[in-house]
Amino acid sequence: MAKTIQFKVEKDRVLVPVGEACSFGCKYCYTRGGEVGPPKVKREEILHELKKFSQEAKFGLIQFGYDGDPFVRPERGIWMLQELAKLGKHITFSTKALIDGSLLEQLSTIQQEMASQKTVMVALISVSCWESAHRIEPHTPTPSERMMTVSNLKKVGIPTLIALRPLLPNIADEEYEHVIDEGIRASTDGFILGPLYGDVKRRFVRFIPTDMLEKTPSVIESVSWSAHEPTWIRYENTSRSQRMAQMIRAKRSQVLLSSADVIEFVQRRKVLV
Ligand code: SF4
Numbered sequence: 001m002a003k004t005i006q007f008k009v010e011k012d013r014v015l016v017p018v019g020e021a022c023s024f025g026c027k028y029c030y031t032r033g034g035e036v037g038p039p040k041v042k043r044e045e046i047l048h049e050l051k052k053f054s055q056e057a058k059f060g061l062i063q064f065g066y067d068g069d070p071f072v073r074p075e076r077g078i079w080m081l082q083e084l085a086k087l088g089k090h091i092t093f094s095t096k097a098l099i100d101g102s103l104l105e106q107l108s109t110i111q112q113e114m115a116s117q118k119t120v121m122v123a124l125i126s127v128s129c130w131e132s133a134h135r136i137e138p139h140t141p142t143p144s145e146r147m148m149t150v151s152n153l154k155k156v157g158i159p160t161l162i163a164l165r166p167l168l169p170n171i172a173d174e175e176y177e178h179v180i181d182e183g184i185r186a187s188t189d190g191f192i193l194g195p196l197y198g199d200v201k202r203r204f205v206r207f208i209p210t211d212m213l214e215k216t217p218s219v220i221e222s223v224s225w226s227a228h229e230p231t232w233i234r235y236e237n238t239s240r241s242q243r244m245a246q247m248i249r250a251k252r253s254q255v256l257l258s259s260a261d262v263i264e265f266v267q268r269r270k271v272l273v
Pocket of ligand 1: 022023024028029030031068069
């Protein structure tokens with residue numbers, strides 16, 4: 001288990017933890033064992049350690065929220081984003097929360113302040129299923145609520161993509177097509193595809209029937225995006241990912257294969273308002 005905060009530059013980005021357990025309880029969640037960061041850390045300590053790290057490391061992008069959801073407790077997420085925005089880097093945050101009202105207004109203010117410093121904030125809204133969400137993500141805001149988040153963020157000028165990940169072997173393509181259609185209707189700027197992670201004890205993937213899991217191509221690897229570098233099994237059916245990507249492009253939306261490419265994407269596409 002990871003006991004200390006660690007940072008690492010990979011592809012010009014640094015992942016920054018929320019530092020608090022997430023109560024959304026998605027069945028595929030890989031954060032519960034603490035391998036990607038300590039389960040409870042003071043927000044001030046995370047910022048302090050990040051600032052120290054930034055003095056020596058060179059990077060352009062902060063990715064916030066890989067060990068938990070920043071808006072399970074919105075006041076913590078907003079406080080951390082306000083502080084991160086002062087560091088002069090681009091920022092992405094990942095969430096499954098319903099964002100509206102005062103939370104939306106505060107994010108809009110952060111976005112405007114960052115724009116005046118010529119930095120960009122991009123939202124990544126995670127959706128892994130639609131009709132099956134009540135089974136797989138039972139305590140998480142519904143996919144419909146997450147689409148309201150997409151639409152709300154877009155209305156205030158925050159570039160927003162849907163993280164269609166993990167792509168689950170036990171969810172049919174038709175269900176993903178539903179997510180894609182709803183995402184386009186909500187005005188998403190595009191989709192990011194991504195793999196499923198498990199470990200040798202099959203934690204995070206127990207809810208998937210064994211035969212389906214065994215048919216999914218997999219590789220055991222050290223997870224490069226995490227400073228803690230856990231060794232996990234990466235399940236990824238690349239021909240299925242290509243099929244999804246083709247479906248998204250056929251519907252005239254955009255596909256990315258890594259969230260590391262998001263800032264370059266929004267700047268190139270002039271997604272910014
Ligand atoms: S929202 Fe993310 S961190 Fe929270 S339970 Fe789901 S996968 Fe885990």
